[in-house]
Amino acid sequence: EAQVTQNPRYLITVTGKKLTVTCSQNMNHEYMSWYRQDPGLGLRQIYYSMNVEVTDKGDVPEGYKVSRKEKRNFPLILESPSPNQTSLYFCASRRLQGGSEQYFGPGTRLTVT
Amino acid sequence: DAKTTQPNSMESNEEEPVHLPCNHSTISGTDYIHWYRQLPSQGPEYVIHGLTSNVNNRMASLAIAEDRKSSTLILHRATLRDAAVYYCILSASNTGKLIFGQGTTLQVKP
Numbered sequence: 001e002a003q004v005t006q007n008p009r010y011l012i013t014v015t016g017k018k019l020t021v022t023c024s025q026n027m028n029h030e031y032m033s034w035y036r037q038d039p040g041l042g043l044r045q046i047y048y049s050m051n052v053e054v055t056d057k058g059d060v061p062e063g064y065k066v067s068r069k070e071k072r073n074f075p076l077i078l079e080s081p082s083p084n085q086t087s088l089y090f091c092a093s094r095r096l097q098g099g100s101e102q103y104f105g106p107g108t109r110l111t112v113t
Numbered sequence: 114d115a116k117t118t119q120p121n122s123m124e125s126n127e128e129e130p131v132h133l134p135c136n137h138s139t140i141s142g143t144d145y146i147h148w149y150r151q152l153p154s155q156g157p158e159y160v161i162h163g164l165t166s167n168v169n170n171r172m173a174s175l176a177i178a179e180d181r182k183s184s185t186l187i188l189h190r191a192t193l194r195d196a197a198v199y200y201c202i203l204s205a206s207n208t209g210k211l212i213f214g215q216g217t218t219l220q221v222k223p
Contacts, residue, residue: 035213042200043157043213058210090156099145099164099204102211104156 002027004105006091012111013081021076021108023091029103030096032074033058034066036087037107043090049074050096081112117201122218125191133186133217135201140181145204147211148175148186150197157200157213160186196221 004025013019025032033048035058045058049068063085065077074093078085088109094102118136125131137146148160161168161175163184168175174187188195198216 033210042215045210045212048210092156099147099162101159101162102147102149102157104158107156
């Protein structure tokens with residue numbers, strides 16, 4: 001089954017404690033991205049990657065890091081989480097061709113206290 | 114980045130057609146028009162997309178204005194399961210970036 005998986009699905013952590021949210025897709029997609037969703041602000045792109053070792057900033061990259069060492073994985077790293085990063089996070093993937101359908105993961109709800 | 118404008122909310126009766134409008138007056142010639150929907154507690158789900166011509170699939174139809182400055186998502190027979198937030202999104206063909214707006218919350222009444 002074609003899917004994007006994220007782990008963990010729920011996470012409560014404290015300010016400053018480094019964390020990683022994993023994302024994996026089984027569709028051999030070149031393009032992967034991370035979004036955060038906040039009430040009243042919709043989905044905003046954090047980072048995206050158009051292929052292995054190629055990453056670029058989205059609209060709200062501050063406080064986040066990503067890496068793309070393998071085509072299937074695109075982890076999101078919060079080196080020093082802060083309460084304003086409390087949010088619902090979605091990973092997504094798609095083929096690189098323009099207009100391709102984007103597949104979203106189930107989401108990770110992060111709370112930073 | 115080009116933006117989209119949608120009504121905040123719409124209502125429909127079950128079994129009736131629904132027309133969800135979207136304005137994108139600053140669309141560029143190579144931007145694709147995508148529609149996604151998000152059910153409660155789930156990630157966004159692809160509905161349909163197009164570039165210039167009208168499109169049909171098993172979920173919906175997409176009608177694109179001739180000048181491409183607006184489009185309409187058509188659900189032919191709304192069901193209770195279609196109650197969701199519908200996002201009209203432009204996708205830059207070169208970067209693939211999707212810019213989500215606020216979306217339209219569709220309520221379907223039995």
